[in-house]
Amino acid sequence: MAYPTATLDVIGLWIGWFLMLMIYSYPLYKENITYRFAEYLFIGVTLAITIITNFSNVMRMCITPLMQGNLLMIVPLILGLMIFAMLIPEYRWLSRYPIAILVGAGFGLGIRGTIKPNLQDAIISTITAPTGGALLDWFNYLYVAVGLICSIMYFMLTFEHSGALKTPTRIGRLFIMVGLGAYFGNTVLFRFTMLTGRAQFFLQVLKLIPM
Amino acid sequence: MSLGKLANIDRRVFYWILFIALMVPFLSPIGFPITISPNTQDLYDGVTGDQVAEGEVWIVNFGYGVSAWSDCHPSVTVLTKALFREGAKIIFMGVHYDIELTYNKLQDTCRADFANKVYGEDYVFLGYMTGGESVIAQLGSNIKSVFPQDHFQTPYDDIPMLRNVVDVHDIAGVISSDTGDYGGHFMTQWQAAYGTKLAEAGIAMNGSTDLPRWQAGNFFGVSVGSRGGAELEILIGELGEATTAMDSISVSHLLLVIAIILGNIGTLTEKLGGKK
Numbered sequence: 001m002a003y004p005t006a007t008l009d010v011i012g013l014w015i016g017w018f019l020m021l022m023i024y025s026y027p028l029y030k031e032n033i034t035y036r037f038a039e040y041l042f043i044g045v046t047l048a049i050t051i052i053t054n055f056s057n058v059m060r061m062c063i064t065p066l067m068q069g070n071l072l073m074i075v076p077l078i079l080g081l082m083i084f085a086m087l088i089p090e091y092r093w094l095s096r097y098p099i100a101i102l103v104g105a106g107f108g109l110g111i112r113g114t115i116k117p118n119l120q121d122a123i124i125s126t127i128t129a130p131t132g133g134a135l136l137d138w139f140n141y142l143y144v145a146v147g148l149i150c151s152i153m154y155f156m157l158t159f160e161h162s163g164a165l166k167t168p169t170r171i172g173r174l175f176i177m178v179g180l181g182a183y184f185g186n187t188v189l190f191r192f193t194m195l196t197g198r199a200q201f202f203l204q205v206l207k208l209i210p211m
Numbered sequence: 212m213s214l215g216k217l218a219n220i221d222r223r224v225f226y227w228i229l230f231i232a233l234m235v236p237f238l239s240p241i242g243f244p245i246t247i248s249p250n251t252q253d254l255y256d257g258v259t260g261d262q263v264a265e266g267e268v269w270i271v272n273f274g275y276g277v278s279a280w281s282d283c284h285p286s287v288t289v290l291t292k293a294l295f296r297e298g299a300k301i302i303f304m305g306v307h308y309d310i311e312l313t314y315n316k317l318q319d320t321c322r323a324d325f326a327n328k329v330y331g332e333d334y335v336f337l338g339y340m341t342g343g344e345s346v347i348a349q350l351g352s353n354i355k356s357v358f359p360q361d362h363f364q365t366p367y368d369d370i371p372m373l374r375n376v377v378d379v380h381d382i383a384g385v386i387s388s389d390t391g392d393y394g395g396h397f398m399t400q401w402q403a404a405y406g407t408k409l410a411e412a413g414i415a416m417n418g419s420t421d422l423p424r425w426q427a428g429n430f431f432g433v434s435v436g437s438r439g440g441a442e443l444e445i446l447i448g449e450l451g452e453a454t455t456a457m458d459s460i461s462v463s464h465l466l467l468v469i470a471i472i473l474g475n476i477g478t479l480t481e482k483l484g485g486k487k
Contacts, residue, residue, distance in 0.1 A: 027226045046308075053308045053339055065359060109348050113399025117429045125427035183419050190282060190416040192463040193437050196456050197281030199233040209237050 003204075003211045017205040020198055147175040215484055218477025229466055236458035243461050245454070250425050251442040254410050254432025258293045258386070262408075265298030267383035268376055272397070273305030273313045274389030279414055280316065283388045285440025285453030286412035288320040290386050293447060295324045295333070299383070300372050304337040304358070306393055311338075311362070320451070331370050338362030347396040351379035351405065384408035389417060398429050412439060 004010050022038035058080070066073040079101065085094035126148055130137035153165065154172030161169040204211040256262065263269075271291060275283040294301055303314060314336050318325050328334055337358040340346050350357050354376060355367045367373055375381060379401055385408070387394040394411035401407040408431055411421045415436030425433040434443055437460055440453030 024230070028223060028230065049308050054341070057339060057341060060360060061357070105345055106343070109344050109400065112348075113403045117398050117403045117424070117427070121427040121429055122423060125423065179419075183416075186416045186418055188467065189460075189464060190279075190414045190436065192467065193282045193415060193456070193460055194278060195229070196233055196437075196459045196463060199230065199459060200237055200281075200452075200456060203234055203237050 003207065013205055017202070020201065024198075146171070147179075151175045151179075214476055214480040216477065217473045218481055220473070220477075225466075225470055229463065232462050232466055233459045236462055237455070240455070241458045241461075243458055245438075245441050245445060245457060247442050247446065248435070248439070250422060250433040250435070251439050251446070252432075253425070254290075254412070254434050254439075255293065255443060255446040257384075257408065257410060257431040258290055259297060263294060263297035263299050263383070266300065267298075268300045268302060268372065268381060269294055269383055270302045270304065270385045272385065272387040272389075272393055273303065273307065273310050274387055274391055274393040275313070275414070276307035276309045276390070277312055279390045280313070281452070281456060282414040282436045282440075283390070283412060284313070284316060284320065285437065285451055286434040286443055287317065287386070287388045288451065289440070289443035289447050289449075290410075290412060290434075291317060291321050292324050292449070294386075295321070295328060300332075301334045302337055302354075302373075302376075302382075303334065304340060306340060306391075308339070314362075331365070332372050335370055335372060336362045344396040344400060347393065348400040351401050353378055379405045379407055382407060384410070386410050386412060388412040390414050392417070392420070394421065394430070395424075398424060402429055410434075 004013060019038045019041070022034040023042075025032055026035040062073045062077050062080075066077065079098040082094045082098045085091040126144055130141050150168045150172035152172070154161075154169045154176060156165070156169075159165055200209070203209045271287060271294075273287070291301065303317070304310075305313065307313070325334075330336075337354075338361060340350075340357055342349070346357055354373075358367060360366050361370060382401075385397050385401060387397050387409070389411065390413070394409070394413060394417075397407070397409050402409040409429065410432045411417070411424070411430050412434040413421055413436075415438070418433075418435035421430060421433045421435070424430045434440060437453045437456055440451075441457045444451045444454050
């Protein structure tokens, strides 16, 4: 990608650069009017794009086929409109029907494909011993096996976590904490990657590094 | 300065150090070594060589928006290049409002490869879809019902490469690149139900979810964040955005570790001091 040459593209690039600095003025300095301006602008533009995209989607998938004679499309259209009934207190009950259909369809579809990949395959993968003789593979295998069993035991809430259950449930809690820590760490690192992208953009606009 | 003050450093100081430190590797690359993870190798192997036949139709799902370009886009760029070079046809689609920007960026980052391809015959951009797992299930039954036209309003039936593409059985494989879990939806609705080849090239945050799925054989490969993108760039032999950014990302991780250590030293010192 080369540095843009068209005037409008260059203007767009610099607007993006200044808006980014306005947003970063909050963590780097403190809340201020430029940050507020950029924040409101972002929310407004995002909302506008969301509305336009979804409206176009409804037109494309529902209204256009309906106008072309596909009368079945009246059903999702009416169901979609019924959702808005929740805005009128006395007709709020109408919105429960489309929500019930959505939830029911969601559960049905979810259950259809969940058993094999999320349970069966995951369990088989966990209990299958490594084929190679590498020490690290065996360590991982035992680590996951112990972690899985102890973590599941931690959620056995019908028994008091004492006696024989005391040690494994405590180990299970440790594993859960490590797991959540790893998940949180990944989240933070993703944010840092986003920040890296912005640092790169900052330098690219100033032509200090190639675009 | 007593060590206890380390626990109370103004966070803005850290942000300034971080922001400046992230820029340095771009100006003066360090060149940290990058090794290839087995999950990334599997992903690359799955879209090259005997694994892809000429004329096969693949789906590339943009499950990320502009904000995740730095994490997801390098992987998608390499995978698109690899599939095109094996002669595969690609259907692009996505679930974010700004999907057109991502598609345009892909055209830019894979410019040479797109130049050799014809829109409608070798690739098509179906555009935006919404509906979560339901829409993925519906795609499996009838793609045209979700996309009666492509993004540019061309009717589905008028697109040459889609004439024989009706449902999941006509798709050779799916690459989903996500900030959410559309890869998981493809897994439950396509891979588990029909055995479709499926791979994920998501953000780093999704790594802990995606890697067990790769180990279980549900994904034939997984690319984790920018790191995965950098590995793929090495594998295809064309270094790009991810490789450039990796030094900076590594510095950010290093700074975070230092900040955690300093903060903990400060907190421990405060606590020990308090006990006295």
